[in-house]
Amino acid sequence: MNQSLETGKNLLARLNKEQIEAVTQGSGPSLIIAGAGSGKTTVLTRRIAYLLSELNQDPYSILAVTFTNKAAAEMKQRVQILLGEGRTRSLTIGTFHSICARLLRQEIELYKTQEGWHWSRNFVIYDETDSVNVVKSEIAKLNLDEKVYPARQIKHSISSLKNDGITHSLFTNEAKTHRESRLAQIYVNYQNALANNNALDFDDLILIFNELLRSNPFVLQREHERFRHILVDEFQDTNKAQYDLIRMLASGSVIEHKIGEQERSLMVVGDVDQSIYSWRKADFRIILGFQSDFPNSKLIKLEENYRSTSTILEVANSIIANNTERLEKVLRCNRGEGAKVQAYEASDEIDEAYYVAEEIKRLQARGKVLSEIVILYRTNSQSRAIEEILIRNNIPYTLVGSTRFYERQEIKDTLAYLKLIYNDKDSQAFLRIVNVPRRGIGKTSLERLYEYAIENDISLVQACLQCEDAANIPNKARQSLKEFALLVKRWQAIAATSPVSELLSLVLQESKYLDNLQEEARSTKDEIILGRIENIQELMAVAAEFEAIADESTLDAFLTRISLVSDLDSIKAEGDAITLMTLHSAKGLEFAIVFLMGLEEGLFPHIRSLDSPTALEEERRLMYVGVTRAADLLYMTLARRRMIPGRFGSSGGGFTSNFTIPSRFLKEIDSKLLIGFYPQADVETRYTSESQSSSKPEFNSGLAKIMPYSKPADKSNLRVFPYGQQPSSNTNNYPNSNTPKRAMRMSSLPGGGNTNQNSADNVTNEGYELLKVGDLVQHNKFGIGEVVQVIGDKGKELYNVNFKDAGKRLLDPRFAKLTKLS
DNA sequence: CACTTGTGGATTTTT
DNA sequence: TCCACAAGTG
16 A cells, blocks of 8 residues: 555545645745634644655754744644654744744854854843843943833833844944934843843844844855745744744845745745734734745635634624724634624623633533633733632633743742853843842842952852952852852752753752742741742752653753743643633634633723724734634623722722723624623713724824835735725624613523523522621621622622621622621 | 831733 | 832841
8 A cells, every 4th residue: 555645645634625735835935824713733734744744855854933832842743643753853843932042052153243242052041021130230330210211111122123123233323313322222232231141032032043144154054955844823923033034044045035946835824814913023014025025926815714603703704804904804614603602791800700600600510621611811910800700619720821930939040040050151140049048148249249250351150259359348248159159160060961850959959949948938837938839849840841851851951941931832731621811822722612801992902002093903803813712602791890900099998990881892793693792872972972983084094004014015816905995894883773772781690691502500599698788797717797898790799798807808608608697 | 238118110912 | 009129227
């Protein structure tokens, strides 16, 4: 039997015509427009397998760029399943950042800036905090006012420049205004500081690699020769620096980007409607301009949606149709109609969370698996309310994002030790841990040490070793510094021969870091401290796991990996739990059941995007991404009132909450696709009278001129709707102008809605006593208390009870036994 | 040098 | 409200 023929058939099994065309694409550039749920991951993996097994290409010559490390791992695994392990070993699959980091480890010593700054191969990667700290100290050194030049904002500006491919020297030449030249000054000094620390920030990974390719024809030629087949996923979220990189690699030229040769291909895959990272300088005009940049490119559209029900797709389509900056695209449905979208208007965010929890319990009762369910929201801070209620209801969940593991103090401390061992020029790491745990080294001593290091042009660690010569440092501190440096030196020697996990536990012991924490935990019995110890143990487990799995378990591989992983990468389908994450994190994922929470003006769309039409369209794309994650069931919720943390007024009641307005995205949905709640006209009028959302002139500005990234692509099949010629938009068209005046509330109780789904449980007030404010109650643990607040609707209320001994507690009467005292 | 108190500032999304 | 950082005290 012909093995190759077998595999070949396999690779094309169950694919449609367009998908097959994409998978079997030969040489040259191609653009795949892949709508949500159109099977693009399948296409990409099968194409890689096809290149290997059918076209006999070397795995070493294939470069595939994904948006997350997790997507990369999955892709590699899926190719492995198709072809077996041997063939995938030397594939290059990863994010732009991780790929560049890996290549820079080999090549960076061939790079030098005009000023002569350079990095060695053991560079470290600074995260946001490190970078901002460097910027801050550079601003201080320039005697600039922190209030006029806030470090965070300046760092963001520098980041934007880097993502646009603008280096410090380029910007210095371009800076015009006073502020710009100050910014240029900071940028230059910041870059210099990074070089002195032998460190790169996130953006440098791509920018510096680009600069290396531009300045060194040999390296460019080498990488060009190597990567003969390049695939880029989520291409709509590519920025200029990334695109430049791809073009240089594919064309082998710095200026002219052509792919003429045989047996060389570039395939980019994306969907303009899912471009949601413009704040990271992603620019979807790049994908629009692709065909004119590569005139001989092939266009393939994947428009069959295999994921969602027709109802969900219609919802998605009706929302995105309100955008003007987009390409004409239809998604054809391959599934049945399915259930309508459930919309729920809650009285406040607690009620909202409660509704979601109740629905989840009902779904569970109907046999749904929790891992099929995701809760999506616009901002991380929204997770708190829902988390509390989920815990109360014993619904297990996995939280993605928010306080990220690697951002935690104790983890950063521990990693700072490793980073310093790896690269003792890293002053950020040094300063972070030189006195953690306390070694009796104070601020002034460190300042003097720093001066001494600068004077003698040595690293801080080196300065510690010879600080006898620095007369102005007190004896005690001098002793401590020297001891510390000797420890670092010792660890460096061990690092050269031992695996990471051994080094890690040795460092934690000998630095007394762990002892110190444990001591603190014993004396204070603080749960936070105990959590820190657990986190450190978790990190040790990560190191052990890394050694078991990774190809190379060296310190540099470990640190590179740790620096570039996001929480997204570690989503484990661990046990049966629902997932909580932001809409941004949900890109590329799929769930049977999706809850979209907080559909309110100012939250989603976010307040920061309300005054910019472009930003608003991005919010709408974000909504589109959220909706299209759902395969079977979709829920949307909003809260009538929402607590705003912070200084918003100080009215009575202990907390302040503001009335909200339903999101315009809800109104963009055809009302016949929804059940439960539909925003009413009176709400709309009240809102528009105090906002500009319907004021035409403002809304027009900026939208008319959507330009492809480079040359205009007039002959292309891709078409951008000229402004005003959009198919009849339903923005101000209320499908049901005679629906009841008051918003109808979709009750989660049976009989409340006309859903055809059976409602297994029947949540009523049975089993607990209804209470009102002022009632005295008895609790078997907290004692006697008074009800001071009732939160949430009937059937799902929570009681805020002020106990004589235990203070105020928020209690759920369904779980907490409360006996009324009369 | 370490610990305490006070003030001021901040809140989108993340590789 | 809460957290981070600055200035003040032991």
